[in-house]
Amino acid sequence: MVGLYDESMLPEMLPIYYTRLFPQSIFCRWLSCGSSPQPLSNRELSFTLADDVYLRYLSICNQKELQLLLQKKCPHKLDIGAVYNTKPSIGRHDAVVLSRELVFDIDLTDYDEVRTCCQEAKVCEKCWKFMVIACEIIDKTLKEDFGFQSILWVFSGRRGIHCWVSDYEARTLDSPGRGAVADYLCLIMGGDNQNKKVHLGSDNLHTSIRRALAVIDKYFDQLLEDQEFLSSAERLDKMLKMIPDEALRSQVQKTLESMPENSLLRWKMFLSVYESYCRESGNNARKIRYLVEEIKIQFCYPRLDVNVTKGFNHLLKSPFSIHPKTGKVSVVFKPGNAKNMKLDEIPSIYSLLDDSAPDNAQHEANMRVAVKNFQEVVFSLEKAEAMRRRNDANMSLDF
Amino acid sequence: MDLNIRRKSTKVQLSGSLVETYPHDLQMYKIPPTENITLQEFETLALERVTLLRCLATATTLKGLRMYSEEWTEYVIGELKTQGLKYYAKLCEKTSCATTEADLQARRKDHIAHFILRLAYCRTEELRRWFIARELELFKMRFATMRSDAVETFFKINNLCYTNISDDEKSEIMHHLRESTPHSNIDNMKFYKVKFYEVLDLVKMRKVYLSGGYAYIAHKDFISVLSAQYRTQLKQSLAVASHHLGEIEQDERLVSLLKGLHQSYSGDDYSNAKAMIPIESLDSLSVKSFPLCMRQLHEQLRLAHHLKHGGRLQYGLFLKGIGVTLEDSLKFWRDEFTKIMELDKFEKQYAYNVRYNYGKEGSKKNYSPFSCLKIINNTVGPGDCHGCPYKHCDVSILKNRLQGYGFEYQAINEIMDMTKKGHFQIACSKYFDAVHHSDMGLGINHPNQYFEESQKIAKGDIKVEIKKEAKPSVKKEINDFDAMDFEEIM
Ligand code: SF4
Numbered sequence: 001m002v003g004l005y006d007e008s009m010l011p012e013m014l015p016i017y018y019t020r021l022f023p024q025s026i027f028c029r030w031l032s033c034g035s036s037p038q039p040l041s042n043r044e045l046s047f048t049l050a051d052d053v054y055l056r057y058l059s060i061c062n063q064k065e066l067q068l069l070l071q072k073k074c075p076h077k078l079d080i081g082a083v084y085n086t087k088p089s090i091g092r093h094d095a096v097v098l099s100r101e102l103v104f105d106i107d108l109t110d111y112d113e114v115r116t117c118c119q120e121a122k123v124c125e126k127c128w129k130f131m132v133i134a135c136e137i138i139d140k141t142l143k144e145d146f147g148f149q150s151i152l153w154v155f156s157g158r159r160g161i162h163c164w165v166s167d168y169e170a171r172t173l174d175s176p177g178r179g180a181v182a183d184y185l186c187l188i189m190g191g192d193n194q195n196k197k198v199h200l201g202s203d204n205l206h207t208s209i210r211r212a213l214a215v216i217d218k219y220f221d222q223l224l225e226d227q228e229f230l231s232s233a234e235r236l237d238k239m240l241k242m243i244p245d246e247a248l249r250s251q252v253q254k255t256l257e258s259m260p261e262n263s264l265l266r267w268k269m270f271l272s273v274y275e276s277y278c279r280e281s282g283n284n285a286r287k288i289r290y291l292v293e294e295i296k297i298q299f300c301y302p303r304l305d306v307n308v309t310k311g312f313n314h315l316l317k318s319p320f321s322i323h324p325k326t327g328k329v330s331v332v333f334k335p336g337n338a339k340n341m342k343l344d345e346i347p348s349i350y351s352l353l354d355d356s357a358p359d360n361a362q363h364e365a366n367m368r369v370a371v372k373n374f375q376e377v378v379f380s381l382e383k384a385e386a387m388r389r390r391n392d393a394n395m396s397l398d399f
Numbered sequence: 400m401d402l403n404i405r406r407k408s409t410k411v412q413l414s415g416s417l418v419e420t421y422p423h424d425l426q427m428y429k430i431p432p433t434e435n436i437t438l439q440e441f442e443t444l445a446l447e448r449v450t451l452l453r454c455l456a457t458a459t460t461l462k463g464l465r466m467y468s469e470e471w472t473e474y475v476i477g478e479l480k481t482q483g484l485k486y487y488a489k490l491c492e493k494t495s496c497a498t499t500e501a502d503l504q505a506r507r508k509d510h511i512a513h514f515i516l517r518l519a520y521c522r523t524e525e526l527r528r529w530f531i532a533r534e535l536e537l538f539k540m541r542f543a544t545m546r547s548d549a550v551e552t553f554f555k556i557n558n559l560c561y562t563n564i565s566d567d568e569k570s571e572i573m574h575h576l577r578e579s580t581p582h583s584n585i586d587n588m589k590f591y592k593v594k595f596y597e598v599l600d601l602v603k604m605r606k607v608y609l610s611g612g613y614a615y616i617a618h619k620d621f622i623s624v625l626s627a628q629y630r631t632q633l634k635q636s637l638a639v640a641s642h643h644l645g646e647i648e649q650d651e652r653l654v655s656l657l658k659g660l661h662q663s664y665s666g667d668d669y670s671n672a673k674a675m676i677p678i679e680s681l682d683s684l685s686v687k688s689f690p691l692c693m694r695q696l697h698e699q700l701r702l703a704h705h706l707k708h709g710g711r712l713q714y715g716l717f718l719k720g721i722g723v724t725l726e727d728s729l730k731f732w733r734d735e736f737t738k739i740m741e742l743d744k745f746e747k748q749y750a751y752n753v754r755y756n757y758g759k760e761g762s763k764k765n766y767s768p769f770s771c772l773k774i775i776n777n778t779v780g781p782g783d784c785h786g787c788p789y790k791h792c793d794v795s796i797l798k799n800r801l802q803g804y805g806f807e808y809q810a811i812n813e814i815m816d817m818t819k820k821g822h823f824q825i826a827c828s829k830y831f832d833a834v835h836h837s838d839m840g841l842g843i844n845h846p847n848q849y850f851e852e853s854q855k856i857a858k859g860d861i862k863v864e865i866k867k868e869a870k871p872s873v874k875k876e877i878n879d880f881d882a883m884d885f886e887e888i889m
Pocket residue numbers: 690691692693770771774775786787788789823824827843844845846849
């Protein structure tokens with residue numbers, strides 16, 4: 001489908017898209033609410049133009065200015081930055097970042113060492129399940145553990161998802177705070193030189209890890225079949241390297257290698273070998289108490305780009321921006337609905353603006369749903385902000 | 400801050416007021432000192448505190464001890480005694496609230512010295528960070544050695560009152576507390592509810608139960624709350640101090656002293672190269688003179704013709720530090736990257752980064768190459784191969800690699816031994832000796848320092864004694880601390 005269109009059509013299509021389809025009004029409300037108590041104009045926007053020219057430190061006062069700016073520059077990509085103490089502009093080096101949504105960026109390229117269906121820029125329905133799991137786990141953690149409520153989930157445009165937390169507490173969190181939240185969520189650690197990247201120790205498992213495992217368990221068998229984690233000798237070898245105990249490793253290797261190349265069967269067999277090994281070796285098994293959980297997590301747990309979360313003023317692609325390579329819209333979706341999303345049903349600028357395109361009707365409908373999802377989050381954010389302001393006012397009256 | 404410096408001291412201090420000012424060994428340093436002190440005392444106090452903070456850093460990095468472990472604290476206190484800083488040893492060893500004259504004087508020195516160093520360390524972001532990290536370690540160590548009655552007094556003095564959660568609330572979340580709190584004996588503990596951002600260090604390590612934005616902490620976790628407050632307060636006051644530097648620096652006697660303070664310890668930051676290194680020699684240098692972290696990046700780059708961001712930064716800055724010019728650097732990265740991508744893409748996406756490292760883009764800062772500490776504490780994720788191999792490699796992978804390099808069996812064992820114990824920089828030093836067939840036992844704290852030491856040997860500035868001699872004993876023990884007079888040693 002994408003093949004019918006190409007990037008060279010963007011300069012013509014984008015102005016129409018920005019005027020007719022981009023939810024400008026709700027976008028401005030979201031941003032200004034998320035900037036308060038600072039005015040909307042203190043928020044940095046940044047544009048990537050055709051030819052990768054990069055404009056930073058733009059800002060707008062209201063929707064009218066946004067419309068003008070979009071028409072004038074026709075950005076191929078739209079990014080959102082932090083809120084400063086003054087109107088951001090290139091020349092100012094004394095500007096201070098005051099707040100910024102707490103953001104998360106999950107990209108399928110970080111799953112390249114585990115996913116087997118695609119690599120690099122490619123995605124398919126199979127590896128999208130990794131995103132489904134990531135979204136569910138992170139969403140729950142943010143809500144249940146941290147008590148955040150204004151959480152916006154956005155398709156990144158190609159092969160990942162973004163999450164924006166707009167609660168006042170999240171927006172004003174300092175960088176050590178962001179770092180701590182990111183580390184709290186990060187269970188997979190280590191680079192290409194570490195085969196085993198998850199270490200849960202041998203004490204009790206933290207409540208948040210148990211909850212994450214419960215989510216993984218819902219999808220694990222399906223993923224095993226889709227991804228065939230254990231089918232070939234090479235893949236099996238990867239999993240074997242995660243077993244630190246040599247005796248167990250060679251037992252597992254021997255047993256699994258003699259089996260048919262079916263990942264699900266092999267996994268079941270691994271479980272039973274592991275269990276009987278633990279039973280026999282008693283105290284020794286303490287070290288590998290959570291081996292099964294560790295392997296599951298290494299295969300399925302969300303892989304965050306922690307630098308994006310930790311940085312206070314990292315730019316991140318805006319909701320409803322167009323991905324210049326795929327033409328897809330960065331739609332807002334409901335976390336509970338991630339598993340029903342079909343990649344080719346995500347609206348693209350080409351089919352939205354071409355009445356005769358086969359998926360035009362469906363893409364238009366999905367675009368409307370995305371805008372509605374966006375609205376819902378913004379409305380509840382506005383309510384929460386109004387409440388916060390009222391409380392603050394009451395507090396100061398009390399004194 | 401209002402420090403008046405006089406040449407002669409007029410010290411007429413009443414212990415009575417000292418008791419009021421310094422009721423407790425541990426302070427939060429909220430109020431700056433106002434008394435007059437001599438220039439000489441000023442200087443002495445400053446140097447002594449730098450020594451103290453330095454001990455903390457050495458214990459963690461060079462000795463590779465786990466922070467706040469018993470050995471760590473022991474090492475620090477022992478070191479303080481050897482260095483003749485008995486009063487600090489005393490303040491750290493058994494933090495209390497006694498009021499003998501010696502106690503009061505020690506606290507007074509502690510107080511003044513802390514504020515002097517604020518002036519010395521507020522100058523740059525890097526200095527501030529170093530100072531805050533060390534002062535926090537000090538604070539936590541002292542809190543940990545405090546007896547429980549002293550803890551109570553400390554809370555009282557600092558107006559820290561919190562109420563614990565009710566038994567009902569506790570029993571409701573009991574099983575979560577069990578899962579998520581590392582303490583044993585939870586049943587008998589009181590729990591307190593604080594906002595999650597008050598205990599970030601516990602959140603980070605997943606050592607606390609979180610629900611709805613609150614952290615449920617036990618009494619002994621309060622050190623997290625306190626140190627977080629202390630950190631914030633320290634950060635703010637350093638920022639304020641840096642704005643007022645001008646006023647203080649009108650006294651030029653102080654300027655040179657304050658400026659030189661950290662330099663005298665940390666030495667070079669390697670941001671300016673001392674020699675010129677042609678890129679043609681990098682292949683051979685990587686074998687002969689690079690520490691393993693850089694050799695690994697070099698080899699990976701040659702192999703894959705690509706490095707991820709973290710690797711480009713770590714290796715790029717190192718190369719700058721050893722003396723690869725900007726032009727050469729650009730050529731070096733271009734030659735590799737264009738084996739797998741179009742020139743255009745390199746120029747657009749990567750050349751900026753190279754120039755940035757040399758301070759030619761962005762904020763135009765002359766970035767300094769990373770120290771070991773920074774590299775070791777860096778986050779390394781999937782697809783990355785930067786970091787310190789002794790920390791960020793699986794033991795088996797590291798061992799294979801060393802075998803591949805053809806080291807002797809025993810050398811490999813020594814390196815692996817240190818690695819497994821978590822003594823990364825000592826492992827690095829062993830690697831140095833294995834490469835150079837030496838027995839120098841260098842203390843490595845910077846990859847560029849490693850490189851320079853290696854170059855000294857290569858150029859014959861240092862003669863290497865062939866290995867396998869009796870090892871010189873590293874440390875002379877001084878047993879009788881009390882016999883040493885504090886004043887004499889200064
Ligand atoms: S100890 Fe320092 S120099 Fe040695 S490998 Fe690690 S980071 Fe590199």
